[in-house]
Amino acid sequence: MNRSTDRAASRPSTARASRTARTARTDQLIEPKQERAVLTRARILQAAAEIFAEHGYPRTSLADVAARVNMTKGAVYFHFKDKDDLAIAVVETFYTRWPAALEEVRAKNLDPLSTVIELMDRTEREFFGDVMVQAAARLQSERSLINSDLPLPYQDWIDRLAILLAAAQEQGQVRTDLSxxxxxxxxxxAFFGMQHISSVLHDRKDQAKRWADTKLLLFAGLRPQSA
Known part of the structure; x- marks a missing residue:
């Protein structure tokens, strides 16, 4: 009688252990699939950025992107519903980098004006060498050709720089007759105009020089008149 009772009592525990083991095996199967999906999406997004940067929005198709990553169009559609969806994702990826870049520059503990200069220098280098940045900038200039709303351009950049420049004004580094x-x-x-002209006219080959010239003029004009 006691042995029967013990066996009966052990059954729920055994069942729970079996369910736990099945769940663990399922989780082990799901996690690699999710990781592969994330990596595949990133590959597609990178390929799309390359083609958008090279050819612009009108001359880019999902078939082009699929061919670049050696996938079927159906596989691309699994991650992005259409070309507009891809364009939005490229621009959103670009804008998520700006706050992170600002925090990395702030970690150097520079004064406010030096932080602005370092941040702009870093951004210029990314415009020159990062195809995701180049693609996003081109897509923003072609936003009237895209049937979906892209993230609002420039305003977040302006707001964050304004905070730094206000701090620079308080420290006497920047003129105060303008807000x-x-x-x-x-x-x-000035920065976005500079990079756009360099891209259109010279394929960015002169971008570093154009930024050096622009920076010299801009930051000389920012300083207090007595400086």
């Missing part, structure tokens, strides 16, 4: 927001808007306008 920090106006100064930030001027910086961003």
């Amino acid at each position: 920090a927001a106006d100064l930030a808007r001027t910086l961003i306008s």
Whole structure:
């Protein structure tokens, strides 16, 4: 009687252990699949960025992207519903890098104006060498050709620079006869215009020189008149 009772009592525990083991095996199967899906999506996004940067939005197709990653169009559609979805993802990826870059520069503990300069220098290097950045910039210039709304351009850059420039004004590094927001808007306008002209006219070959010239003029104009 006791042995029967013991066997009966052990059954729920055995069942729970079996379910736990099955769940663990299922999780082990799911995790690699999820990881592969993330990597595949990243490959597709990188290929799309390369083609958008090279040919622009109108002359890019999902078939081009699929061919670049040696996949079927159906496999690409599994991750992105259409070309607009790809374009949005490229631009969103670009904008997620800006806050992270700012935090990395801030970690150097530079003064506010030096932080602005270092951040802009870093951004120029990324525009020159990072195809995701190049593609996003081109897509933003072609936004009227895209049937979906892209993330709002430039404003986040302006807002974050304005905070730094306001701090620089408080420390006497930057002129105060113009608002920090106006100064930030001027910086961003000049920077994006500079990189766009370099891209269109010279395939960015002169971008570093063009930025050096622009930076010299801009930051000389930012400093207090008595400096």
